[in-house]
Amino acid sequence: MPVKTETRPTAPGTVTPKPRPITRPADDGDLAILGGRPAFGRPRHVGAPNIPDRETLMRRLDAVFEGGRLSNRGPFVRIFEEQVTKLTGVKHCIAMCNGTVALEIGARALGLADEVIVPAFTFVATAHALRWQGIQPVFCDVDPATHNLDPAKVEALITPRTTGIVAVHLWGRPAPVAELEAIAERRGLRLMFDAAHAFGCGPAGHMIGGGGDLEVFSFHATKFINTAEGGAVVTNDDDLARRVRLMQNFGFTGLDEVSALGVNGKMNDLAAAVGLSSLEHLEEWLAVNRRNRAAWADALAAVPGVELQNWGRPENRNDQYIVAEVDAVAAGISRDHLVNALRAENVLARRYFYPGCHNMEPYRSQPPAGGWNLPATEEVCRRVMVLPTGTAVSRSDIARMGRLVARVVAKGDAVTAALEENS
Numbered sequence: 001m002p003v004k005t006e007t008r009p010t011a012p013g014t015v016t017p018k019p020r021p022i023t024r025p026a027d028d029g030d031l032a033i034l035g036g037r038p039a040f041g042r043p044r045h046v047g048a049p050n051i052p053d054r055e056t057l058m059r060r061l062d063a064v065f066e067g068g069r070l071s072n073r074g075p076f077v078r079i080f081e082e083q084v085t086k087l088t089g090v091k092h093c094i095a096m097c098n099g100t101v102a103l104e105i106g107a108r109a110l111g112l113a114d115e116v117i118v119p120a121f122t123f124v125a126t127a128h129a130l131r132w133q134g135i136q137p138v139f140c141d142v143d144p145a146t147h148n149l150d151p152a153k154v155e156a157l158i159t160p161r162t163t164g165i166v167a168v169h170l171w172g173r174p175a176p177v178a179e180l181e182a183i184a185e186r187r188g189l190r191l192m193f194d195a196a197h198a199f200g201c202g203p204a205g206h207m208i209g210g211g212g213d214l215e216v217f218s219f220h221a222t223k224f225i226n227t228a229e230g231g232a233v234v235t236n237d238d239d240l241a242r243r244v245r246l247m248q249n250f251g252f253t254g255l256d257e258v259s260a261l262g263v264n265g266k267m268n269d270l271a272a273a274v275g276l277s278s279l280e281h282l283e284e285w286l287a288v289n290r291r292n293r294a295a296w297a298d299a300l301a302a303v304p305g306v307e308l309q310n311w312g313r314p315e316n317r318n319d320q321y322i323v324a325e326v327d328a329v330a331a332g333i334s335r336d337h338l339v340n341a342l343r344a345e346n347v348l349a350r351r352y353f354y355p356g357c358h359n360m361e362p363y364r365s366q367p368p369a370g371g372w373n374l375p376a377t378e379e380v381c382r383r384v385m386v387l388p389t390g391t392a393v394s395r396s397d398i399a400r401m402g403r404l405v406a407r408v409v410a411k412g413d414a415v416t417a418a419l420e421e422n423s
């Protein structure tokens with residue numbers, strides 16, 4: 001095979017990669033996809049939960065049961081909310097049962113209706129939270145360098161029916177907050193940030209959370225700070241906070257008094273106990289995320305066509321996702337074949353957020369006249385591969401997984417032939 005060099009065009013904000021020859025890794029046995037044994041006996045996941053110190057957690061759970069207050073804003077939920085406001089520097093935090101319901105309530109409290117501009121390159125919950133209440137998501141393209149909404153393309157989609165913008169801080173890297181706030185203000189639109197990935201981005205007191213009208217965190221098990229299931233709305237707007245809290249608790253304003261339409265979006269106290277115990281590890285787990293990212297950067301440095309997404313100032317990111325882009329030409333293997341070969345080794349890489357919300361139902365069946373125009377989203381959907389990280393993954397695991405990526409790439413033709421023969 002000829003020596004390949006990196007030929008990928010660079011996007012603004014990325015460092016120009018140097019051409020580099022393929023280095024052939026030592027071959028230790030056949031790849032699983034070629035008939036060998038899987039390299040890992042136990043799967044390595046993208047979203048394996050970080051588990052807080054169990055003794056402290058068990059003491060908190062005991063206290064919940066002893067106190068007999070399991071839900072309806074018990075003491076642990078209140079402390080959790082306080083801690084989130086302190087860390088983020090945002091005035092109000094309303095803890096929720098999950099991020100999706102938090103987005104739904106946030107959208108409703110903001111009065112979003114008709115059309116709302118949203119990226120298609122996100123977890124489908126961002127779009128579903130709108131559509132669930134009859135709002136039409138209008139999918140906007142992303143910046144291929146950052147994977148976040150492209151403000152210039154947002155402007156072009158605004159119509160008289162547009163009521164708001166929902167931006168996502170994808171992968172735990174800030175979206176262009178100031179630019180989007182300027183557009184929202186100029187055009188009289190509401191602005192909500194889906195910050196499901198973005199807890200702990202930035203230093204304490206200046207963390208992501210105070211952008212737009214409100215922001216929404218997820219504390220799902222797969223997030224690096226988790227409450228098993230959970231989420232939160234954070235906002236600096238007193239009136240909005242009051243409305244969100246009302247909506248989250250059936251609209252109750254007194255024991256027997258309901259003064260607004262509401263649902264049940266409450267976080268329970270067992271979840272908050274998990275959250276508080278997780279928050280005690282915040283700095284430690286951020287350090288693990290950064291350590292793992294550095295280990296992945298080393299492990300992939302010599303692999304042609306597999307590039308770690310490197311956008312954003314390191315101190316502003318939480319690095320909870322390890323996102324690589326695969327250039328099929330430079331790598332000599334497609335992203336999908338690479339992912340499948342790794343999965344056969346029990347390295348459970350993911351294609352998040354393939355194929356893009358616009359290619360999922362109900363959006364796929366109801367494109368606008370002329371179809372969706374999302375070339376950067378399509379391209380990113382073809383290239384992205386998310387790799388295992390978190391406290392369940394060690395540095396030596398990453399070195400081994402990196403060698404596996406290199407071996408799959410080095411055997412790209414054989415792996416492709418094997419996968420295509422079996423399809």
Ligand code: T4K
Nearest residue numbers: 045046047048049098099100123125126196218220221222
């Ligand atoms: N907005 C954005 C941008 C989001 O990414 C999300 C959620 C939301 C909104 C909505 O927030 P929530 O309502 O979920 O709070 C997972 C998560 O379920 C989802 O929370 C997350 N984003 C999304 C990116 O990832 P799946 O369908 O990929 O989950 P699943 O079951 O395949 O799990 C992922 C990996 O984690 C697997 O390899 C297994 C492993 N895992 C998972 C769980 C739950 C574990 O090892 N242990 C576990 O307990 O969606």
